[in-house]
Amino acid sequence: MNSTVDTTGGAPNRRILLVDDSVDAALAMGMLLEALGHEVRTEHDGPRALASIDDFRPDVVVLDIGLPGMDGFEVAREMRKRDVTKHALMLAMTGYGSDADRADALAAGFDHHLTKPVSIDALEALLK
Template sequence: MKILIVEDNEALAQTAGWIIEMLGYDYRISLTPKAALADGEDYRPDVVMMDIGLPGMSGYDLCREMRAKPIHADAVFVAQTGWDEREHREQSAQAGFAHHLTKPVDLQTLENVLNTIAGEMHVRN
């Protein structure tokens, strides 16, 4: 399973990447919304883990823009943010995120979400 990490904090992005790799999945990091749009076209991720508070474009808007592209029709979007209020969870769902994880993300929670997505992908294919 290929996972695109969209996170403007490079240290957090790399740490998430190492964890994802440890769980047996492939990853690529995009540090800006512009990079995420380009990388999404090239990498064709199965999962997009995205921060909401990005520079220049919110994660909500970026999720909507990426989801509108046919290439991402089957991708699963996961919000990974420090914002955990109900309104943020509702905005995440409205933008097209399937999951909303709060930073710092618990390793077991991340593993459960990714394994669930992988299982659902296996059933679809």
């Protein structure tokens, strides 16, 4: 992972690719993650997220499931095939919170499933 150590006791600084079709939600989450010391790139759909991973090389992907067109499950499966994101921490961030949704997320290659609204404490714990 491309990370630096945060001397304030928080999570190490990470390169985070944030993918959410809600521009406002992505902006708010991106600003929060940047305030916590992380480098954030935001995309709003699956194809653009996939196109950005080679040059951005994220340590962490925070990915909404309910994307238009190519859903987050498809994006996660494709990212896991690529060397640059094969070992990245992949977090599903979604409004879909049933047990079946969680199982589907893990089967698609996500490491964790977070149901919106996401607690920043829970997110930071996963980034540590």
